[in-house]
Amino acid sequence: MMREMWALYVREMKHWYRIKIQIFMALIQPIVWLGLFGQSFNITGFFPPVPGFDPSTFLSGAPDYFSYMATGMLSVIALFTTMFAGMSLVWDRRFGFLTKLRVSPIARGIVPVSRMNSAVTRAIIQALIVLLIALGFAYIPGLIGLTLSPEFNLIDLLGMVLALVLLAVGFACLFISVALAVENQDTLFGLINLLNLPVMFASAALLPLAFMPDWLQAVAKVNPLTWAADACRTFAFHNANPIFPVWQEILFLGIFAAIMIGVSVFAARKLLK
Amino acid sequence: MAAIIEVKDLVKVFDGKIRAVDGITFDVQEGEIFGFLGPNGAGKSTTINMLVTLHRPTSGLAKVMGMDVVKEATKVRRVIGLVPQDLTVDDDLSGRENMILQADLYNVPKKDAVERINELLKLVKLEDAADRMVKTYSGGMRKRLELAEGLIHRPKILFLDEPTLGLDIQTRTIMWEHIRKLKQEHNMTVFMTTHYLEEADSLCDRIGIIDNGRIMALDTPATLKRSLGGDVIQMSIDDARDFTPQIQGVPGIVEVKKEGSEYRVKVIKGDTAMPAVLKAIIEAGGTVSSVSLQRPNMDQVFLEYTGRSLRDAEQAENSNRGERMARAMAAQRRR
Numbered sequence: 001m002m003r004e005m006w007a008l009y010v011r012e013m014k015h016w017y018r019i020k021i022q023i024f025m026a027l028i029q030p031i032v033w034l035g036l037f038g039q040s041f042n043i044t045g046f047f048p049p050v051p052g053f054d055p056s057t058f059l060s061g062a063p064d065y066f067s068y069m070a071t072g073m074l075s076v077i078a079l080f081t082t083m084f085a086g087m088s089l090v091w092d093r094r095f096g097f098l099t100k101l102r103v104s105p106i107a108r109g110i111v112p113v114s115r116m117n118s119a120v121t122r123a124i125i126q127a128l129i130v131l132l133i134a135l136g137f138a139y140i141p142g143l144i145g146l147t148l149s150p151e152f153n154l155i156d157l158l159g160m161v162l163a164l165v166l167l168a169v170g171f172a173c174l175f176i177s178v179a180l181a182v183e184n185q186d187t188l189f190g191l192i193n194l195l196n197l198p199v200m201f202a203s204a205a206l207l208p209l210a211f212m213p214d215w216l217q218a219v220a221k222v223n224p225l226t227w228a229a230d231a232c233r234t235f236a237f238h239n240a241n242p243i244f245p246v247w248q249e250i251l252f253l254g255i256f257a258a259i260m261i262g263v264s265v266f267a268a269r270k271l272l273k
Numbered sequence: 274m275a276a277i278i279e280v281k282d283l284v285k286v287f288d289g290k291i292r293a294v295d296g297i298t299f300d301v302q303e304g305e306i307f308g309f310l311g312p313n314g315a316g317k318s319t320t321i322n323m324l325v326t327l328h329r330p331t332s333g334l335a336k337v338m339g340m341d342v343v344k345e346a347t348k349v350r351r352v353i354g355l356v357p358q359d360l361t362v363d364d365d366l367s368g369r370e371n372m373i374l375q376a377d378l379y380n381v382p383k384k385d386a387v388e389r390i391n392e393l394l395k396l397v398k399l400e401d402a403a404d405r406m407v408k409t410y411s412g413g414m415r416k417r418l419e420l421a422e423g424l425i426h427r428p429k430i431l432f433l434d435e436p437t438l439g440l441d442i443q444t445r446t447i448m449w450e451h452i453r454k455l456k457q458e459h460n461m462t463v464f465m466t467t468h469y470l471e472e473a474d475s476l477c478d479r480i481g482i483i484d485n486g487r488i489m490a491l492d493t494p495a496t497l498k499r500s501l502g503g504d505v506i507q508m509s510i511d512d513a514r515d516f517t518p519q520i521q522g523v524p525g526i527v528e529v530k531k532e533g534s535e536y537r538v539k540v541i542k543g544d545t546a547m548p549a550v551l552k553a554i555i556e557a558g559g560t561v562s563s564v565s566l567q568r569p570n571m572d573q574v575f576l577e578y579t580g581r582s583l584r585d586a587e588q589a590e591n592s593n594r595g596e597r598m599a600r601a602m603a604a605q606r607r608r
Binding site for chain 1: 351377378
């Protein structure tokens, strides 16, 4: 079982790193987001500094909006990367590779799980690239960089990775399940878009909850993206006032990931008979 | 010899109305090459897809090595190999990587896998192209790779769905050689579909003629052809005399027809009767200016059992039933 899973994981990864444009996209996409969006929307820069007012109190401990947004961007990148796990399944169906898998004696659950593993690997690689770029901005004159807590250490980094892994597992399995159920690629792409933007904006990934109306806050609080982004900030800035305690957010993310793995394996068993 | 595939009253209905396979019953013996011959949309691929566990039968029973294709699907999958009509090799991997992936999926022991992969790549003459990306392969190369992949786990039964469709004649001949060799060397059972008459004729030990989801005839190619009444010797004799009595004196002659200088001689076994016929004419002082032996071919067999020639069937079916079925099957495949 591990052997088949590993073989399919390696195949997915080969597809990814062999296509040069994808590596290029993996690098350029976060630069565009951080560079254009993060720098131009640096809300805290819009207003003259008010004496006695510390922006970090409403930015989950981040010293400025760019730092806030860059840490949230890690979760957004994980979300956007995992949606390709669903797309690749649709291509495999179209080009016949899925037929090969269906005829082979492998357990059906291996199909979503191996795909999820490779999507999570890509998501983490991309998120780490974003983190490095955001940190690197501090060394470019005229740009704001990501400023972490002075006490940031390896445990914090591992904590961030854990939150992002759980988030990516959950969303990868969600998109794979949708791709298993939806036959048409256009429908799938539409569904992914329909899902992605609301998930991104109805969360604390890019904007603090305090800026949102009450109903939106309620939605954002049950959004896994909020849990991951907030957990990342707790680790990055040693934030004392998170939305939920960090252990709770990790627990929620773990439950989300576990349920979604279950759904995708169930979907594969039902739909790939 | 025991039946390795047993099919009883198998039915597949698509979308509740298209009866792609309409109650077929047959056995395939161990070690034989068994062929389904029929036009597009006859139900050949649908039958294969049910036997290899891709489609669920609507009703009826299908067993592979005694295992039910629905209830024991995973066990069936372990002992069969499939070379599907639509290719499933991965374009973005090299030929060798595709083979390794296949070996992993079928849990071929690692120490055997490398050797077996080299052996198979050599068998299908891809050893030089093995490390190239499959997207640079020609259609024939892909098909050969697909064949090699289907053999990696030494299946007991190999299913070939239109193995030579769209291949040039040279590649087709190579495929035939491979298939014959596999049967001889490994006593592998081969179940294939084709709509090439000469393919069915030269490869298969037994042929099922299938049309509109039903088996119209099932026997060895020789018996099927013999059932049409033997061979025909066609001759021209530029002589005013009538040689009919001399020809009829040769053993095994069924009927002689004379039209001017042209003679049509119906005979049970043309290859052995022809020298005797020629000898009789020459001894009687006649000169044969041309001679040809016509043997009943599968096209005539098809005509005999389905009431239309295979080519006509293709044309008619392409426009409606075949197309509807292709659509229904594509929808199933997407599932």
